[in-house]
Amino acid sequence: MAARTLFDKLWDAHLVKPQTAATPAVLYIDLHLIHEVTSPQAFAELRTRGLPVRCPERTLATLDHSTPTTPFDDLGQPVYASEEAAAQVGELEKNCAQFGIRLNGWSSEHRGIVHVIGPELGATQPGMTIVCGDSHTSTHGAFGALAFGIGTTEVGHVLATQCLLQQKPKTLAIHVDGALPAGSSAKDLVLHIIGQIGVNGGTGHVIEYRGSAIQALSMEQRMTVCNMAIEAGARAGLIAPDETTYAYLRNKPYAPQGEDWDKAVAYWNTLASDADARYDREVRVDASRVAPTVTYGTHPGMVVALHAPVPTPASLQERRALDYMKVEAGKSLIGMSVDVVFIGSCTNSRLSDLRDAADVLRGRTLDARVRMLVVPGSLAIKREAESEGLDQVFRAAGAEWREPGCSMCIAMNGDLAKPGQLVVSTSNRNFEGRQGPGARTVLASPAVAAASAVAGCIADPQSLLQEQAA
Amino acid sequence: MKPVTHLRSHTAVLAHENIDTDRIIPARFLTTTERAGLGRYAFNDWRYNADGSANAAFELNKPAARGCEILVAGRNFGCGSSREHAPWALLDFGLRAVLSSEIADIFRNNALKNGLLAVVLSESEHRYLLAHPGIELAIDVAAQTIELPDGGRFSFQLDAFAKHCLLTGVDQLGFLLSQAPQIEHFERLRQEAA
Numbered sequence A: 001m002a003a004r005t006l007f008d009k010l011w012d013a014h015l016v017k018p019q020t021a022a023t024p025a026v027l028y029i030d031l032h033l034i035h036e037v038t039s040p041q042a043f044a045e046l047r048t049r050g051l052p053v054r055c056p057e058r059t060l061a062t063l064d065h066s067t068p069t070t071p072f073d074d075l076g077q078p079v080y081a082s083e084e085a086a087a088q089v090g091e092l093e094k095n096c097a098q099f100g101i102r103l104n105g106w107s108s109e110h111r112g113i114v115h116v117i118g119p120e121l122g123a124t125q126p127g128m129t130i131v132c133g134d135s136h137t138s139t140h141g142a143f144g145a146l147a148f149g150i151g152t153t154e155v156g157h158v159l160a161t162q163c164l165l166q167q168k169p170k171t172l173a174i175h176v177d178g179a180l181p182a183g184s185s186a187k188d189l190v191l192h193i194i195g196q197i198g199v200n201g202g203t204g205h206v207i208e209y210r211g212s213a214i215q216a217l218s219m220e221q222r223m224t225v226c227n228m229a230i231e232a233g234a235r236a237g238l239i240a241p242d243e244t245t246y247a248y249l250r251n252k253p254y255a256p257q258g259e260d261w262d263k264a265v266a267y268w269n270t271l272a273s274d275a276d277a278r279y280d281r282e283v284r285v286d287a288s289r290v291a292p293t294v295t296y297g298t299h300p301g302m303v304v305a306l307h308a309p310v311p312t313p314a315s316l317q318e319r320r321a322l323d324y325m326k327v328e329a330g331k332s333l334i335g336m337s338v339d340v341v342f343i344g345s346c347t348n349s350r351l352s353d354l355r356d357a358a359d360v361l362r363g364r365t366l367d368a369r370v371r372m373l374v375v376p377g378s379l380a381i382k383r384e385a386e387s388e389g390l391d392q393v394f395r396a397a398g399a400e401w402r403e404p405g406c407s408m409c410i411a412m413n414g415d416l417a418k419p420g421q422l423v424v425s426t427s428n429r430n431f432e433g434r435q436g437p438g439a440r441t442v443l444a445s446p447a448v449a450a451a452s453a454v455a456g457c458i459a460d461p462q463s464l465l466q467e468q469a470a
Numbered sequence B: 001m002k003p004v005t006h007l008r009s010h011t012a013v014l015a016h017e018n019i020d021t022d023r024i025i026p027a028r029f030l031t032t033t034e035r036a037g038l039g040r041y042a043f044n045d046w047r048y049n050a051d052g053s054a055n056a057a058f059e060l061n062k063p064a065a066r067g068c069e070i071l072v073a074g075r076n077f078g079c080g081s082s083r084e085h086a087p088w089a090l091l092d093f094g095l096r097a098v099l100s101s102e103i104a105d106i107f108r109n110n111a112l113k114n115g116l117l118a119v120v121l122s123e124s125e126h127r128y129l130l131a132h133p134g135i136e137l138a139i140d141v142a143a144q145t146i147e148l149p150d151g152g153r154f155s156f157q158l159d160a161f162a163k164h165c166l167l168t169g170v171d172q173l174g175f176l177l178s179q180a181p182q183i184e185h186f187e188r189l190r191q192e193a194a
């Protein structure tokens, strides 16, 4: 057989019917993640047609996008931002009950952001196809699973048939060699990559991240890198599974156990791209050149190293973006006044992210002008962080320690910035108004975000960390 | 879905590049459980001023854009989220086609599934349309062509299945459901291999 890439192997293993000149491929889906925002219209369609859910056991639901992250009220109930949001959650609860789908709802210990709980439970496994009505489904590619976002019509397709109609995408290898400098994180790496290939650099492609710098990343870091594959326009991001993957998954609640585990690992070991496999495109990135990186504009490709000057706008578009952001070309962002700091989202809300932020904040307090929200990605992460005392570090600094959810990443649950406010955010999108109408977003790593909260302006965490070490 | 075969309309132009799905419909309007009625939120934060009045400077609020069904948008239209609310909102707003030199994958997929023609043109064709707002175009889905007022013609790519679905108004779920025997066969083979 011809040499195949990791993507080819995943694709071939799930082909119910190959693509023809007249019809797309029929691809089998192993795991379907659903949440309250993009599923109601799909269930309505099933009802209209009188269709059952084909594989409820391959479907996993959570509440995350429009759910409040504030404490429960005196009756132990969540306090929704609107009646509509409450109704939407009620709809998912009803749909899951009616169709026999597992829901990690309000009473579940497994509640959290859909792309955080999948891996955490071991539901996300190498070799799988995973979809969700959410573009950041690419996160799960960190495990060597073919994982991508779909629209609501397709959510209906998967509920009804466990399959999707797909045109085969192209492949793009991103080789990342060299070592990340101390002080640079996975977030800096992925922002750097998007800056290099552009917000449309991956359109039509599945990215496979390869190379020594990728192999050296932890699972949580790999998830950060795959999470933002969609911000380069890619269908999915992939990393071949290895010992790091297996060590993370072993003994997770949904992971295979005993003999099944050994069999699974033997299969997972066959998934890596063959040595002579060909990609449609290849790009090289030197990890040793990745500095702490932030966005300065209104899409995730407008990035700049923290200490480097913002580039002169090359188009009317970029000029508008700079005006919106109130950013000046030729100067770095260091010292730019900050109103809100958000630590959270499926990009950077895992335990290691919270630790990174807490390391900077320990023994310090926020600048008086800054509001800071820390929103763990799941209830499990919240509990672990609390057992390590991280919540105390955040609280003592003056930050708000919240219940898990998407929160200010998408700002549809009541957590949002005011018009004109500048938010340093560990999330993944800096689109105009993403964090509230008129809000301005600078994407950054947890360490840079935390340092900016202390300084009251965009700041480098290095000096704070050195002080602490001294 | 109603069949989409021909479309004749003048164009409105939004030349901005990278118009993302939060621009097309901000996330705060996604708490709905319906797919109807989203047109009033299309391009919400561009269309309205902070006090709720119409923003007269926004291209689609200008008298010339009234009734226009074809949007010519800057490169990389529809990037960002997978929300199908984006094409739902555009269709409900009255648009029937979006033309650009590049359209984000998930948006394009969602659009075609709802009968919103998402058409990718070459850079030069795109540049021409951006430079000539308001001209009348005639789109022929079967022939995969766009006719210009001067008789000139652009042709575009469309995958055979999406085209078939547009022309016949057939929906893809019907096709998938008809694959049930193959799906069962696939599941059986996997079970045996395990």
Ligand code: SF4
Residues within 6 Å of the ligand: A064, A065, A113, A114, A115, A134, A136, A345, A346, A347, A405, A406, A409, A410, A427, A428
């Ligand atoms: S955290 Fe943000 S990007 Fe992630 S699933 Fe939630 S809304 Fe989407």
